[in-house]
Amino acid sequence: MQRRNFLRFVGVGGLVVAAGGTGCSLVSGSSAAAPWHHAGSVYKEPVKRALSYAILSPNPHNRQPWLVDVDEAAGTAVLYCQLDRRLPDTDPFDRQILVGLGAFSELLRLAALQDGYAVSADWFPEGLPAERLDARPIARFSFSASQENPDPLFQQVLKRRSTKEPFHVDQPVSLETLASLKAINAATISASAEPDLVVRLRDLAWQGHQIESLTPRTMQESIDLMRIGRDEIEASPDGIDLGGPLMETLSFVGAISREQLADPASSAFAQGMDMYREIHSATPAYAWLTSAGNSRLDQLHAGRDYVRLNLQATALGVAIHPISQTLQEYPEMADLFTAVHATLGVSKPSRIQMLVRVGYQTFTPASPRWPLGTRLIS
Numbered sequence: 001m002q003r004r005n006f007l008r009f010v011g012v013g014g015l016v017v018a019a020g021g022t023g024c025s026l027v028s029g030s031s032a033a034a035p036w037h038h039a040g041s042v043y044k045e046p047v048k049r050a051l052s053y054a055i056l057s058p059n060p061h062n063r064q065p066w067l068v069d070v071d072e073a074a075g076t077a078v079l080y081c082q083l084d085r086r087l088p089d090t091d092p093f094d095r096q097i098l099v100g101l102g103a104f105s106e107l108l109r110l111a112a113l114q115d116g117y118a119v120s121a122d123w124f125p126e127g128l129p130a131e132r133l134d135a136r137p138i139a140r141f142s143f144s145a146s147q148e149n150p151d152p153l154f155q156q157v158l159k160r161r162s163t164k165e166p167f168h169v170d171q172p173v174s175l176e177t178l179a180s181l182k183a184i185n186a187a188t189i190s191a192s193a194e195p196d197l198v199v200r201l202r203d204l205a206w207q208g209h210q211i212e213s214l215t216p217r218t219m220q221e222s223i224d225l226m227r228i229g230r231d232e233i234e235a236s237p238d239g240i241d242l243g244g245p246l247m248e249t250l251s252f253v254g255a256i257s258r259e260q261l262a263d264p265a266s267s268a269f270a271q272g273m274d275m276y277r278e279i280h281s282a283t284p285a286y287a288w289l290t291s292a293g294n295s296r297l298d299q300l301h302a303g304r305d306y307v308r309l310n311l312q313a314t315a316l317g318v319a320i321h322p323i324s325q326t327l328q329e330y331p332e333m334a335d336l337f338t339a340v341h342a343t344l345g346v347s348k349p350s351r352i353q354m355l356v357r358v359g360y361q362t363f364t365p366a367s368p369r370w371p372l373g374t375r376l377i378s
Contacts, residue, residue: 022081023112030230032237032368036158043372046071046117047143052372053157055112057307058085059100060324061225062367066104069377075117075143078125079105079135080377085238089221090212091326094133096298100301101138101355108141110154118146128296138300149222156314160307163319166282166361173285177316181287181358184308190344191358193285197343204340205213205355206280208325208333213273213331214264224260227368235369243316279321285358294351302353313358323356 025233040054055364065085069078086097109119126136178191212218225239229251233241250256259267291298313320346352
């Protein structure tokens with residue numbers, strides 16, 4: 001094994017700890033990847049078929065917080081948040097979790113439409129949550145026959161990824177490509193490869209990564225969600241996965257552990273920080289999603305727009321990587337939160353809901369998923 005590759009993978013833990021967005025995609029050929037292969041094929045009932053695609057949605061730290069109560073006879077599905085899958089330290093108001101649930105809702109709609117069903121949503125049918133999400137439902141979905149044409153973005157659902165790698169700096173993102181990304185929703189999505197802005201956003205994003213990594217409680221929140229090696233990933237196919245033969249070997253010989261990854265003085269932590277600095281440096285463009293306000297509905301709809309942006313990027317052959325740190329709302333991040341909004345010219349009551357790196361990179365494998373049966377209430 002070359003020393004560079006060894007050090008690169010020793011540092012993977014530090015890299016993914018503060019990744020934000022969805023979990024690192026390092027597992028393949030295991031039962032944890034089965035939902036990607038079984039989507040649309042295991043269930044014949046329309047509601048469950050659509051749900052088998054919806055569970056593939058992007059979501060923060062790959063927590064997969066959705067729980068669904070299905071009544072196929074009535075053609076309904078009631079969506080809840082599994083409250084112990086929230087991220088109270090990095091997402092103290094459950095905003096990011098709700099963005100993920102919005103993405104789930106949009107994939108549900110796209111999958112149902114592919115089968116000839118329209119989905120109407122009654123958002124927060126028992127009332128809006130306050131500062132935190134609670135046990136009340138997020139949405140009640142009703143399925144009905146439809147003559148509407150399928151959405152072409154559905155064809156990208158099984159290919160969609162979040163690519164946490166350095167992008168090819170010698171391959172710029174064209175203005176035409178950025179315009180195609182913005183066209184998904186011109187009212188909410190912006191994108192730029194303007195050099196001065198890219199440099200400023202790189203710096204802010206890297207500072208955000210450092211703050212999240214060096215704040216003990218936010219660091220530990222990610223450490224606790226790490227799944228190291230195949231056995232852990234298959235036992236709990238959520239969170240931040242560190243999989244593959246090399247990770248198995250490093251774990252076996254004691255070269256990587258949660259304790260090392262939580263220790264800023266360790267070589268694993270230092271290597272991870274170096275890797276993530278490289279990732280941020282290798283960013284040719286950014287896109288961001290802004291809502292007119294920051295209500296619970298704004299957050300949900302931001303998630304719907306975001307997954308469509310992700311699907312459109314996939315269709316264009318572009319990779320994207322959510323970088324959420326500077327948008328988080330704990331005290332240590334307050335100055336950067338203000339700075340990134342000022343840099344992008346967004347002021348209250350508007351709010352940036354998502355910020356992503358945009359560029360080109362090779363294939364990324366799918367991230368682990370819980371089977372649909374584990375996400376059904378009844």
